[in-house]
Amino acid sequence: MNKTTIVKNLFFVMCFFVLTLNQDIKAQIVIGAPNIGFGQACANESFNTYYVSFVFSPEAALSSSNQFSIELSDADGSFASPTVVYTSAAGLVTTSPATLSFALPTDTFGENYRLRIKSSAPVATSSGSPTFAAYYKIQDSPFSINNLISTASYCAGGSYLLTIDNPGNDMNDSPLNYPNLTFKWYRVTGPTTFVFVADGESLSVSTPGTYFVETDYGTCTSDSYSNRVTVSESTSGSTTDIVSSLGNPFCPDGGPTTLTTTSGNSYQWFLNGEAIPGAINQSFETTLSGTFSVSIDLGSCTTSASIVLDSEGFTSSINVDEVNTIELGDTLYVEVTTSAQNPEFQWFLNDVIIPGATENTFDATEFGNYKVVINQTTGCNVSEEFLFEIEEPINPFPSVEDIPNLISPNGDGINDTWIIPNIYVSGTNTEVIIMDSYGKVSLKTTNYLNNWPENEIKFNSVNPVFYYVITTTDNKTKKGSITIVK
Known part of the structure; x- marks a missing residue:
């Protein structure tokens, strides 16, 4: 090989090395330490977004496929096994400075976490951020003990x-x-x-x-x-507390209040000094006012607790019976007495409001089903009601022509008793005898009131049959049978 050829080859190698070195230098970037901008990260289900900023250089060194990642250290600040909490899309971040967001993993729990930034193309890693406390509060509501x-x-x-x-x-x-x-x-x-x-x-x-x-x-x-x-x-004989679940005083329209005392081995509750039968649990429900106390066995000693409980309810009374009778055209005077505060009254007939009937008294003239509602309007809003009925009196001696041979004493108000013509009833001195099928006398009277049978008759497999003998004062006699059906 001549000298000219050797020089040319050496020149080519040097140019290739310079070009490669230039490309390698161009492909390197430096990422600055992340700026977290917070001293602690306290996340929960409703809030878990945090931001980190960083700078990098040169911008031109980034490949179009580059992705930036945020790595979270362990609770001691070590990046030996970091957790990636965010990765950007390829080519998304191209200018410096940059800001990215991330969320804490649900198992984050400690005081010395750090963050760092990594790039993928070219590969580079920042130094770690300052340490910070970070917790994901997986349970973040009040609880009971x-x-x-x-x-x-x-x-x-x-x-x-x-x-x-x-x-x-x-x-x-x-x-x-x-x-x-x-x-x-x-x-x-x-x-x-x-x-x-x-x-x-x-x-x-x-x-x-x-x-x-x-x-x-x-x-x-x-x-x-x-x-x-x-x-x-x-110590034995000392006093502890009782707690009322609805407070004291309490409003009984929300149901009974629950009285609860301290934990013990056994209990006995008292009302106004008298033991309440069966009240031997840690809690006791009541709607009453009064002084409630409880004896508590703690094992090596006994203690007691007491509360003067005030129910904001009221008591009421009405001056008529549940069922009342009046003659047609007569009036029944009805009066309600109550301890309710600022009471209001509303009267009803057959579940229909009686217009204008808003006082504690009412003159009832019609037959039917009545109701009066008392409302306490001051303090606890409690109501109470009374039901009563007014009916036409039953005529014990209705006019009938024939002596019946069948009755049905089932309490429905129809054919319940043996009703006979008025010429044989009370006031006529007629003797009426009723016997069962064995001849045992069930009734013998000269003052019959149309009221037999007065007592319940037992049924077996067949309907019972009774026999009657009616004898007038002039010795005229009527005889026959009476079949009892249900």
Whole structure:
């Protein structure tokens, strides 16, 4: 090979190397550390969007297929096994600076997370961001402890165990349904202050005080906290509390209130000093006013509780019977007496409002079914009603021509008794004798009131048959049978 050829080949190799080096330099970018713009990320179901900004250079080095990714470290800030929380579409981000959004994974839980940015074409990785607290609050609502009972007691030298209620339901989303959660218990020291006591799903209390528990979301605040329970130390004869579920005073139109006391081994409830039969549970339902108390066996000691309960209901009375009779054209005076506050009255006849009948008295003149409704309009809106009936009096001696031989005493008001002509009934001194099929006398009278049979007659497989003998004062006799049907 001559010298000219060698020089040409060497020149070609050098040009190729320079061109390749230039392309390699052009294909490199530098990504700056991400700017997160927040000190903590506290996500939940309703909020989980965060933004991160970064710069990169040169812009021209990006391939049209490049994708930027956001990587999340573990809770200790390590990127040994990062989680990709966002990846842009190919070629979407082309200018610097850039801002991307991401969402926290539902298992995010810690104080020292970091973020970093990666590109795919060319491949480059930024340094990590400053550390920040990040939690996904998978349970972020109030929950109950101690079955929502606000008081508890333990005997001197003992303790009381407070626990988070489980399982949850529509009214109580128990955090115990989420296995990865942890909890912190606190004791109240003032109206707005409290001190940490212990970690865990339960707390054994041996120091009197008011306690509650929160789900541990680190420096993030949340609504995942419990009700407060006041725990006291008891000795025999000491007093604890009773809680009324509807408050005190309470409105009975919402149903009975539930009285609940502290947990114990056994219970006995009292009303105005008298033991209530069967009231031996931790809770007792009532609609009454009065002084309720309960004796509680705590094991090595007993305690008691008391509440003066005030029902905002009222009492009423009416001066007529459920069924009343008046003669056609007569009037029945009806009066309602009530303790209701600012009562209103409405009267009805056969379920139809009686116009203008809005007082506590009413003069009833028609036969039918009546109703009066009393409404208390001040305080608790409670109502009460009375039902009564007015009917035409039954004539015990209707005019009939013949002596019947069949009756049906089934209580329907039709043919229930043996009705005979008036020439044989009370006032005529006629003797009426009724015997069963064995000759046993069922009725013997000279003052018949059309009221036989007065007692229920038992049926076997056949309809019973009775026999009558009617003898007038002039010794005229009528005889026959009476068949009883249902």
